[in-house]
Amino acid sequence: MNLSIVPGAVAALEAALAELIESSPAGFAALEDAAKRIALASGAEALSRALERRDRELLASSRPAGSKVHSRRPRTLATTMGDVTFRRSLLLDAAGRTLCPLDEELGLPLGDRVSPAARGFLVTCGADVPFARTARLLEMAGGSAVSATTVMNSLRRAGEAVAETERSAARDLYRDGVPPEADSFAEEVLVEADGTYVRMRDGSAAEVKAVVAYAGKERGGGRARRVEPVRLGCVGEAPGAFWEQAVAQIGRRFDLARVERVHLGTDGEAQYVNGLASMRFPEATGHLDPFHVFRGVGRCAPPPHAEALVALLRSGGPGACADLIDDMIEDGTAREGSEAVAAYLRRHAAEIGGGPSMGTMEAEQQHMYKVRMASFPCAWSREGADAMARVRSWLYSGFELPGRTREGSRSRRRAARRDERLASFVASRPGTGLKSEGKGWEYPVSASLAGMGSDVRFRSS
Incomplete structure (x- = not known):
């Protein structure tokens, strides 16, 4: 059946709109708005009648043996076309349990007052704009009126479902040795990891641990972009659990059995550098984010000496730069704390410079998490921040949100x-x-x- 156009419905809408044009022509904008409202209201009413018809068919053809009709109860769902209300049959089986054949066939979660499609709209839109604005956008698009709290709860549930999916994948991989099913492959994978902080309700700050993996970069339109990036963002996970989930998440995009080389870029913080231990690949190499190294070196001296230090680090390497910092310390031209920078350069000389082009994690943190979790005047609970970080990283990795099942909605x-x-x-x-x-x-x-x-x-x- 062609679902784009139904001739009978088109003819009925044509007659209604023709009558509207003849009775009160008010310009195309008003006519367009009226056509949309009539189409959505008609669709909601038609859906309601079709659901009740299907309920009668199920009752007549596939009623469980030994069951009896208990009642017919109404159910109203907030949908993308407005409220849809329908009555369906409730049965009592031989064990005294309540059954609802229509709800079970459609997989409707128990007690849910928002349809799956509307829930998906709220979560996807709420991951980018404030909750109250998301509720208004659904209404502007012709959907039901919902509250900002409904949007917040929708995103919280979606985040919890994503978290359970990611934790389950990590358990399967590290406990049972079962890798996730990948949708692509690459012999060399670049991984960047770092943390950023968002404000909590009590005035404290919580760290969003984040990782992004991709198969190199390609240039287009004058800019370099990452190839097939996959992400994980979370709040409150211990470093070990974070890395297990991160590797499992990488396995959703890249077949882990076919990855030969991994380059891990960090800012040198132990909880991210130690991620190499969780990456059981034939070859794994760590690299320090040049942004942090150059910034640290540039703070060792005032201009123009700072620029000279950075230039020497680029051309001569960390050892030569550390020697020059020592000379500046002896001359008294270096700032306080330069000794630590020189020691850092020598300690991490093997991880500074070389390797593939990376160093995009700062922009990743800003555009993936800060833009939603810090730009608006909002304060998060730890659970809410974790849900938001996971949903954003999941959606922007190109994955479909886990559906809420009927069994999973049972308290x-x-x-x-x-x-x-x-x-x-x-x-x-x-x-x-x-x-x-x-x-x-x-x-x-x-x-x-x-x-x-x-x-x-x-x-x-």
Whole structure:
């Protein structure tokens, strides 16, 4: 079926708009707005009727054996075309559990008042602009009116889902040896890592740990851009857990089994330099971000001596630059703290200079995290900051947000109550003794699941 144009719907809308033009022509802008409102309202009403029709079909054709109709209850969803209200049947199965065939077929989360498409809009838009503005944008686009709190909660849930996905991938990789499924490959991968700080509600600051990996750079339009970048940003993770998740995230983009060389660029901070230990590749090399090195060297002396130090570092290397700083210290022309800079240059001489072109992490931090988490007048909770960092890094890596499942939306209390009903129902039925060789008898563990929901039958198989 061609979903772009439905002839019957087009004919009906044409008649309605023609009547509107004849009765009150008010310019094209007003006509365009009216056409949009009529189309969206008609779509919402048509969807509501189609859902109720499907509910009746399910009740007639695939009603579980032993179940009975308990009631027909309304449900309203905030959608991208406005509120959609429909009535659907609730059943009671033989175990006394409540079933909703329509909700189960569509995979609608329990108790969710926002449709999956509208939720995706709120999360994607809320990752870029303030929550109140996001709610207004949904309404301007013809969707339902929601609150800023709804947007915040949507993004929080999405961030939690992304976090669980990333942690699960790290566990699979480092505990079970199962790498994630990659969508590309590269023999050489460049990795940059650093942290930036955002303000918390209590006035403190929290660090956003971030990493970006890419397969080199290419020039286009006069600018160099990274090839197939993949990102991870989070708040509150220990360095070891952060790096395990980072490597697993890299594996989503680049097949880990085909990576031969990795170059890690950092600013020299231990928690990021130590990431090399988590990168179990045939060849892994560390490099210091030249931005921080040049800035540190430039602070050792006033102009024009600072420029001379940086130029010598570029041409002669860290050893020659450290020797010149020592001479300036003896002459009294170096600033306080220059001894530490010279020692730093000698200690990290092997990591300064050489290697591929990197040094883009400062811009990455600014445009990926600071632009949303520090530019607006906002203060974060630790959970909210982690969710925002993960969602932004996930979306800008080109990944689809994890969908909220019906089973995952079930609260612990609700799940426990369902399991209690199931256990009581199974225990009340007599088991069947099974013959076997050797023991002669097995425990009565068989029971009938007829009349139960599809989720129970699936989980018990």
